[in-house]
Amino acid sequence: MIRKIIAILITVFIVVNILLSLGINFFIDWLWFESLGFSNSFWTIIQSKISVRLGTWLFISTIILVNLFLTRKKVINFWQRIKTKHQQGKDVIEMNPMNSNKWAKLITPNRINIVYILISLFIGFIFSNFGGWKIILKFINSTSFNKVDPIFQNDIGFYVFKLPFYNLSYQLAMFSLVIAGVISGIVYLITASGDSLFSKLNDKHIKYHLSILLSIFFLLKAWGYRLDMYQLLYSGRGVAFGASYTDINARLLALKILSVITIIIAIFVFTNIFFKNLKFIIGGVVTLVLVSVLVGGIYPQVIQQFVVEPNEIAKETPYLKYNIKFTRQAYNLDNIEERNFPVKEELSYKKIVDNKNLIGNIRLWDKKPLKATYSQLQEIKSYYNFKNIDIDRYKINGKLKQVMLSARELNQDSLANRAQTWVNKRLVFTHGFGVAMSPVNKVTPSGLPKFLIKDIPPESTEINITQPRIYYGEANNGYAIVDTKAKEFDYPKGDINQYTNYQGSGGIKLNTFFKKIIFALKYQTLKIFLNEDITNDSQLMLRRNINKRIRRVAPFLRYDADPYLVISKAGKLYWVQDAYTTTSLYPYSEPQTWGNYIRNSVKVVVNAYSGKMKFYVVDQSDPIIQTYDKIFPELFVSANKMPQDIKKHLRYPKGLFNIQADVYKNYHMQNPRVFYNKEDLWSIPQQTYARRAQNNNSQRWLNSIIEVQPYYALFNLPQEKEASMLLMLPFTPFKKNNMISWLAAKPNGKLVLYEFPKQKLTYGPMQIESRIDQDSSISKQLSLWNQRGSEVIRGNLLTIPVNKSLLYIEPIYLQAEQSELPELKRVVVATSDDLAMATNLRLALQKLFGIKKEFKKDIPIEEAPLVKQPTTIKKLIVEANQLYKEAQTELKAGNWSKYGQLIKKLKDKLKKLKTKVK
Numbered sequence: 023m024i025r026k027i028i029a030i031l032i033t034v035f036i037v038v039n040i041l042l043s044l045g046i047n048f049f050i051d052w053l054w055f056e057s058l059g060f061s062n063s064f065w066t067i068i069q070s071k072i073s074v075r076l077g078t079w080l081f082i083s084t085i086i087l088v089n090l091f092l093t094r095k096k097v098i099n100f101w102q103r104i105k106t107k108h109q110q111g112k113d114v115i116e117m118n119p120m121n122s123n124k125w126a127k128l129i130t131p132n133r134i135n136i137v138y139i140l141i142s143l144f145i146g147f148i149f150s151n152f153g154g155w156k157i158i159l160k161f162i163n164s165t166s167f168n169k170v171d172p173i174f175q176n177d178i179g180f181y182v183f184k185l186p187f188y189n190l191s192y193q194l195a196m197f198s199l200v201i202a203g204v205i206s207g208i209v210y211l212i213t214a215s216g217d218s219l220f221s222k223l224n225d226k227h228i229k230y231h232l233s234i235l236l237s238i239f240f241l242l243k244a245w246g247y248r249l250d251m252y253q254l255l256y257s258g259r260g261v262a263f264g265a266s267y268t269d270i271n272a273r274l275l276a277l278k279i280l281s282v283i284t285i286i287i288a289i290f291v292f293t294n295i296f297f298k299n300l301k302f303i304i305g306g307v308v309t310l311v312l313v314s315v316l317v318g319g320i321y322p323q324v325i326q327q328f329v330v331e332p333n334e335i336a337k338e339t340p341y342l343k344y345n346i347k348f349t350r351q352a353y354n355l356d357n358i359e360e361r362n363f364p365v366k367e368e369l370s371y372k373k374i375v376d377n378k379n380l381i382g383n384i385r386l387w388d389k390k391p392l393k394a395t396y397s398q399l400q401e402i403k404s405y406y407n408f409k410n411i412d413i414d415r416y417k418i419n420g421k422l423k424q425v426m427l428s429a430r431e432l433n434q435d436s437l438a439n440r441a442q443t444w445v446n447k448r449l450v451f452t453h454g455f456g457v458a459m460s461p462v463n464k465v466t467p468s469g470l471p472k473f474l475i476k477d478i479p480p481e482s483t484e485i486n487i488t489q490p491r492i493y494y495g496e497a498n499n500g501y502a503i504v505d506t507k508a509k510e511f512d513y514p515k516g517d518i519n520q521y522t523n524y525q526g527s528g529g530i531k532l533n534t535f536f537k538k539i540i541f542a543l544k545y546q547t548l549k550i551f552l553n554e555d556i557t558n559d560s561q562l563m564l565r566r567n568i569n570k571r572i573r574r575v576a577p578f579l580r581y582d583a584d585p586y587l588v589i590s591k592a593g594k595l596y597w598v599q600d601a602y603t604t605t606s607l608y609p610y611s612e613p614q615t616w617g618n619y620i621r622n623s624v625k626v627v628v629n630a631y632s633g634k635m636k637f638y639v640v641d642q643s644d645p646i647i648q649t650y651d652k653i654f655p656e657l658f659v660s661a662n663k664m665p666q667d668i669k670k671h672l673r674y675p676k677g678l679f680n681i682q683a684d685v686y687k688n689y690h691m692q693n694p695r696v697f698y699n700k701e702d703l704w705s706i707p708q709q710t711y712a713r714r715a716q717n718n719n720s721q722r723w724l725n726s727i728i729e730v731q732p733y734y735a736l737f738n739l740p741q742e743k744e745a746s747m748l749l750m751l752p753f754t755p756f757k758k759n760n761m762i763s764w765l766a767a768k769p770n771g772k773l774v775l776y777e778f779p780k781q782k783l784t785y786g787p788m789q790i791e792s793r794i795d796q797d798s799s800i801s802k803q804l805s806l807w808n809q810r811g812s813e814v815i816r817g818n819l820l821t822i823p824v825n826k827s828l829l830y831i832e833p834i835y836l837q838a839e840q841s842e843l844p845e846l847k848r849v850v851v852a853t854s855d856d857l858a859m860a861t862n863l864r865l866a867l868q869k870l871f872g873i874k875k876e877f878k879k880d881i882p883i884e885e886a887p888l889v890k891q892p893t894t895i896k897k898l899i900v901e902a903n904q905l906y907k908e909a910q911t912e913l914k915a916g917n918w919s920k921y922g923q924l925i926k927k928l929k930d931k932l933k934k935l936k937t938k939v940k
Contacts, residue, residue, distance in 0.1 A: 046544050053530045053537070054564065058635060060575055062656045070155040082198045083146030089202040090138040092231050093209040097134055100213035145201065154190045156578060161187035163652035165645040169351065171255060171609040172344050173265055179645055181607045182619075185252055192249055196242050203235045233295050240288035247281035255609035260338060261698060262345035263618075264610035267330050267337040272322035279317055283310050335698055342694035344610045350692075352611035352619040353685050355773075358765075363740065363776035365784050369827035369853055371871040377824060379745040383424040383736040384863065385413075385462035386833045387471060388817040390712070391844035392460075395471060396428055398843045400458040402478055403514055404920060405451065407433035408458070409496040412586035413734045414671055415747050418461070418474065418484050422745065424736035425474060427459035429587050429595070429630070431497040444549050445508065449556075452502040452524070452563075454492035455513045456480040457587065457595070463863065469836070469845030478513040488593030493528055494566050494633040495597070496585065501545065501564045504529060508555040528632035529561030568597050568628050575635060576657065578650065579624060580604050580616065582677040587630070591667035595630035598668070600675035601637070603646035612685065622678050622771070623647035624658070627668055638664045640672075641771070674749045674767035679732050682773070683751050683765060690775075703756035704763070706730060709787045710795075712815040712835075723813045723837060723844075730787055733818055739766060739774060740823055752821050754786045761786035761828075764821065776823070783854075787819045790830045790852050800850065800859050804834070813837045815844055829853060831863070902931040 055064035164183035170176060210228050251274060260266025265274075287306035294303055330337045350356040374381055389411040396408045408428040415424050431454035434447050441451075455478055460471035475482040480490050491512070493502070504510065504524035512522040532538050538551035541562055550556065565571045568585060582600035590596060601624035606617035623641040628634070639647055640661040651658045661669070687704040691697040707730050712723045730752065738745040752764040761784045763777045778784040785793075795801055804814050817833035834848035850859045851866045860866035868874075909924035 042543070046540055049540055050530075050544055050564075055575075057527075057530050058575070058633075060657060063575070063654045066159075066654060067155070070159055074153070074155045074158055075150055078152050078194065079143075079146045079150035081146075081194065082149055082201070083142040085198040085202045086145055086205060087138060087142035089206045089231070089235070090142060090209070091135075092227075093206055093213070094131070094134055094138070096210060096213045096227065098131055141205075145205075149197070149201065152190070152194055154187075157186045157190055159653045160649055163649050165648040165652075167645045171348075173255060173270065173609075174252065176252075178608065181252065181255070181609055182605050182646065183649065185249070185607065189249055192242065192246055196239075196246070199235065199239055199242065203232070203239070206231065206235070230295050233291050237288045237292040240284045240291060244281045244284040244288065247277045247284065251277050256607075256613075260341060261334065262338075262342055263612045264341060264345045264348070266341050268322050268326045270341075272325040273318070276313070276318040276321065279313055280310065283313060335695060338698070339694045342697055345612065346689060346692055346694065346697060348608065348610035349612045349618075349685065349689050352608040353682050353689075354621065355682060355686055355689060358686075358773040358775050360775045360777065361741070363763075363778055363823065364826055365778050365782065365828060365854075366826045367854060369824055369829060371867055371873050373825055373827075374829070374867060377737070379422075380737040380822065380824060381863075382421070383462060384822065384831055385424065385733070385735065385820065386465070386817075386831075386846060386849060386863065387426055387460070387462055388833065388835075389413075389426070391815055391817070391835045391837075391846075392426055392471060393428070394837075394842055394844050396458050399470065400430065400473070400476060402430075405433055405436045406430050406454065407436065407497065410584070412584075413462070413747075414586065414588065414673070415736050416485060416589070422736065424462045424734070424747065425459050426462055426471075427457050427475070427587060427589075429492055429495055430454050430456050430458065430478070431492055431495045432499060433497060434499045444547065445553070445555075447499075448501065448503050448549075449506055449508045449553070450511050452493065452504055452510045454495060454497070456487060456490035456492075457589070459485065465846050469847050470843075478515075485589055486593045487589060487595070489595065489631050491522070492595060492630045493524075493563060494568055494571065494628060494630050496568060498567050500566075501562055502529075502566065503532070503550070503556060503560055503562050505557075506553075506555040506560045507557065524561065526632045527561070528629075528634070529563040531558070532556060532560045532562055533558040563633065566633065568599065571633065572599055572601075572626050572628065572635065576601070576626075576637065576654075580620075581626075582675045584676060585628075586673075588668055588671045590665065596668060597628040597630060598671065599626040599628065600624075600677065601626055602678065603644055603650070605646065612689070614681065614685075619646075620678060620681060621646065622675055625661070625664070625672060627664070636664075673734065673747055673769050674771065676732050676749060679749050679751070679767050683732070683753075686765065687753065700756075704753040705756050705758075707752055707754045707759065707761065707787045709819045710791045710816050711818065723815045725814065725816045727788075731818070733820060735820070735822065737822070740776070740826070750821075752787065754788075759786045759788045759792075760784055761821070764823075784828065785830070785852075785854055787821060787830075790819060790832075790857070793852065793857055794832065794850055797857060797859075800857075803848075803859070807836055811839045813839065827853065830857075834859070902928060905931060 052061070052064060055061050160183045164179050167178035167182070169178050171178065171181070210225075210232075254265040254269045254274060254277075256263070257265050257269045257273075259269065283306065287303065287310060290303045290306050347356075393408055393411045396411070401407060407430075409431055411426050411428050413424065413426055415422055417423075418425075432451060434442075434451055437446065437451060457475055457480065458473060459475040459482075460473050464472040466472050474484055475487065480487045493504075506523075509521035510523060512520040514520075530537070532541070532550075535551065538556070542548055542550040550562075565574055569581070573581065580602040582602070585597050585599040588596045588598055600622055603621050603623045604617040605619045606613060608617075608619035611618035621641055621644040623639060623644040624647065625638045625640050627636050627638065637658050638661045639651065639658050641647065642660075647658070683706065687706070688697070688700075690704065691702050696702055708727050709730050710725055711728050712725050732749050732751040734747055734749055736745060736747045739748065746768055749767040750764060752761050754760060755762050761778060762780065763775055766774045766776070768774070807814050813836070815835035815837060817835060819830060819832045822829045822831060830852040832850045832852075833846055834850060835844040836847045837844040848859050848861060849863045849866045850857060851863070851870050852858075853870065856870055858866050858869040860869050905924055905928040909921055909928060
């Protein structure tokens with residue numbers, strides 16, 4: 023008895039905890055969506071999920087209940103026979119002599135009805151989690167693509183929005199019918215009169231009931247064959263994705279025949295109720311099996327082997343055309359503007375100097391070494407972190423310049439062990455502070471980036487930041503409670519810290535005792551309502567990681583892996599996240615792992631201070647986003663309402679560009695015969711590039727061969743006057759290293775392809791890398807640096823079009839073995855004829871072209887002055903003093919490991935200072 027009580031108590035405890043957890047999460051979600059102004063979207067999703075679950079539950083339960091009620095008479099008769107046998111004293115031993123009379127009295131028609139209802143509801147609930155709320159909403163709000171498939175002449179919207187609903191309906195109906203049939207059959211097996219199975223099947227009532235179920239089953243199966251016809255458009259059996267010659271001329275025919283046969287069988291089964299002849303049914307089933315094997319299995323193989331394969335190009339040409347056409351449509355490759363680029367060896371130093379937009383924005387800094395440099399120079403304190411380096415453009419001195427920037431985010435995990443308290447992590451250390459920014463091509467005399475924005479608070483003569491605090495970003499810092507009596511740490515200032523109070527509306531107000539209890543239960547801490555610093559005006563910020571935040575609001579979109587930071591004209595910080603609409607149901611389109619259709623239809627803008635989000639629709643022509651806009655009208659905003667100071671920083675997303683480039687390697691070929699023979703396959707070229715790798719428990723730079731990654735460049739395309747930030751990637755022929763074309767994407771979404779002459783050699787990135795390695799003076803210098811305790815870091819090789827020529831540029835960085843501060847030391851430039859390396863871009867170009875005198879319009883020396891200056895005594899004193907201050911800070915925080923490292927560095931500085939003084 024005690025064990026039963028304990029088991030019951032444990033069960034009740036578990037159930038209550040599950041329900042409580044679900045209720046708490048639901049309530050917090052509602053509060054969170056409401057704080058963002060998306061409560062209607064929240065309720066749309068919730069109501070849809072509940073409605074679909076209830077509808078599915080009701081549908082399955084109704085089907086089961088109707089069929090159970092048809093067995094009701096048999097069950098009543100069964101219990102009447104038991105009761106009669108008991109009263110006559112027969113078979114008492116077999117029918118449980120102790121309780122048979124009792125059970126017989128308990129079973130009544132009304133109670134059978136209740137039991138049937140309960141059984142139907144229970145089974146319906148168990149199997150009602152079919153999901154599909156998104157499928158149903160998209161079906162109801164479907165949008166036409168205004169393009170039809172070539173086989174069935176249906177609008178593409180039919181396949182994207184309606185076919186999934188029909189498939190879901192078919193599966194649900196078939197599943198419900200089978201479950202109802204199995205349950206009814208079990209009931210009949212137990213309750214029907216007769217000793218043999220044959221006699222039970224001859225029972226009229228059973229025969230009628232099961233015949234109707236079987237007839238409906240075959241009708242549904244006929245519908246299933248019809249739906250299978252549409253699935254042929256996603257066939258992968260031919261030479262290209264989509265329905266092939268065999269699919270259309272054999273498998274489609276088989277499905278049509280099978281559909282007709284199943285309808286005929288359904289009619290035979292139904293008429294058998296009246297004519298009592300099983301021969302037609304048996305004959306129909308046998309015919310169905312034979313046709314499935316012969317027409318559905320053997321016949322397509324015969325057609326493929328003896329008709330298609332001997333004449334494959336001729337037979338498959340129409341279907342190859344469909345595959346090429348629809349794949350290019352689905353990936354938006356059919357709108358690529360193709361231009362010829364007649365490579366000519368006419369490049370001169372004067373032409374480069376005259377091209378101001380180009381030469382003033384050539385990117386010499388790469389993300390990886392620059393991030394390491396930012397971390398050493400601008401993180402300031404151990405609890406700050408630069409998560410990523412972004413590339414953008416800003417007006418600097420009245421000119422549009424390409425820059426690199428990164429947000430200085432708070433990393434709570436890097437707080438000293440003793441500072442890892444709940445109050446510090448939730449109330450005090452709540453936000454990051456400011457950004458670091460530098461031009462893509464400027465460096466200091468020591469080879470470090472020349473900062474446009476630096477330090478804390480942010481210092482800049484060009485770009486004003488009025489709100490540098492970052493509460494929402496790419497870091498994972500958990501929840502924070504702001505606007506409390508406890509002051510928030512703002513930023514360090516000398517030996518003292520500056521504090522602030524949050525002034526925005528970026529969280530959920532803890533203005534009731536109930537909310538505090540709910541969040542205390544959510545985060546399993548009593549401190550939320552026991553802490554005296556938390557008031558009714560305090561706000562709790564949750565989901566502060568922008569990636570998780572955005573996905574929680576719109577999980578039906580796909581997102582780019584690289585959100586980027588934008589500084590508005592008013593000096594506020596915003597994150598911009600590219601979002602995609604995708605589907606795997608675009609007919610004839612070659613699939614990727616995620617689907618076979620993509621559009622960059624949405625730009626999500628997140629305020630780094632308040633966390634407020636706006637989903638701007640930038641591609642109104644996309645039918646999928648039109649459908650989502652009908653479903654969630656309050657969620658999406660027209661791009662026309664986007665502030666201009668944010669809009670001018672939009673760029674073409676690298677994630678989409680990579681997908682398109684990968685598909686375009688094959689699908690630039692539009693001639694079916696050329697495509698079939700793979701005569702003109704392209705590849706993404708390779709380059710020598712440095713990457714960070716773990717080596718002996720330390721991070722090392724290893725130069726290895728990798729694919730060229732798309733890169734942003736700010737200049738005007740050939741034949742165009744206006745400069746814009748382009749995303750570029752070259753192509754080479756398959757298994758060749760010479761360059762055959764390069765693809766450029768504009769910020770407005772337009773793609774331009776420049777094709778090089780096929781009869782002439784145009785050097786590709788790997789060929790230039792080989793020439794760099796084979797140059798005796800360059801390779802000797804690089805090897806010498808590697809042998810002297812430094813690491814040579816090879817940067818991205820950029821291929822830049824200048825007029826009708828190509829210029830190749832590769833930066834070279836150095837990092838000392840005991841340092842994590844990469845410095846830009848050399849720039850390699852090359853043309854098809856020659857290459858040169860020097861300490862800065864101007865000198866490298868002058869050396870390349872043999873220039874000994876300066877031009878009136880020369881490359882400004884501040885663009886890349888890389889000459890190493892001697893370390894002065896004053897500089898050593900300043901550096902030593904800074905190291906001492908940092909060491910004292912770490913000592914106070916109890917971070918002994920960091921303290922030891924800083925003292926060691928201080929010792930080295932003092933040794934150098936001693937040498938200088940001597």
